[in-house]
Amino acid sequence: MVVQMSRTAEALLFGAGSSGEEWTVGDRKMGLKVLAKAExxxxxSHLHEAVQGxxxxxxxxxxxxxDQILVKSTPLLGATYEPKQEMLELSVKGxxxxxxxxxxxxxxxxxxxxVAIEVIDFAERHQILTFA
Structure with missing residues (x-):
């Protein structure tokens, strides 16, 4: 099976080798960071504010x-990680x-x-969230 994916998905899937990795594209600084579970x-809880608009x-x-697109383009209404249930919930319109x-x-x-977040779940699925 051939999997087609977006360029952002490719960057996250194949470029996120180490935490804190930075590179420059033209005059823009880009970076990848693996979040510690404690974070x-x-x-x-603050993501909605960071991506507002x-x-x-x-x-x-x-x-x-x-590669399936679940949501094409809509505002993020909220995001919550529940440690006890080990569940990340993303609320969008509808x-x-x-x-x-x-x-x-x-x-x-x-x-x-x-600009993007990659979440790898228990079944090794990559959930790619991109913001534009």
């Missing part, structure tokens, strides 16, 4: 599902997307602003 609840796209990439038992979360930023 997840606080990070997601941007549209979110949610893609799921996995061996059994291929739906809530739940990611069960995240294992790794990587954030890609540009000039200090969040």
């Amino acid at each position: 997840w609840a606080t990070y997601f 941007k549209e979110i796209k949610i893609e799921v990439v996995g061996a059994t599902v291929g 739906m809530t997307h739940v990611i069960e038992r995240p294992r790794r979360i990587t954030v890609q930023d540009e000039q200090g602003k969040v």
Whole structure:
């Protein structure tokens, strides 16, 4: 099976080798950071403020599902990580997307602003959240 994915998904999937990695594209500074599990609840409770005014796209990439776009373009209404349930909930207009038992979360930023987040879940599916 051939999996087609966005360029942002490729950058996150194949470029996130080490935490704190930075590079420059033209005059823009780009960076990747793997979040420690202890940071997840606080990070997601403030994510809505950090991406206010941007549209979110949610893609799921996995061996059994291929590359599927769940949400093309809508504002993020809220995000919550519940440590006891090991569940990340993303609320957008008309739906809530739940990611069960995240294992790794990587954030890609540009000039200090969040442009994408990759969440790898218990089934090794890559949930790619991009903001534009």
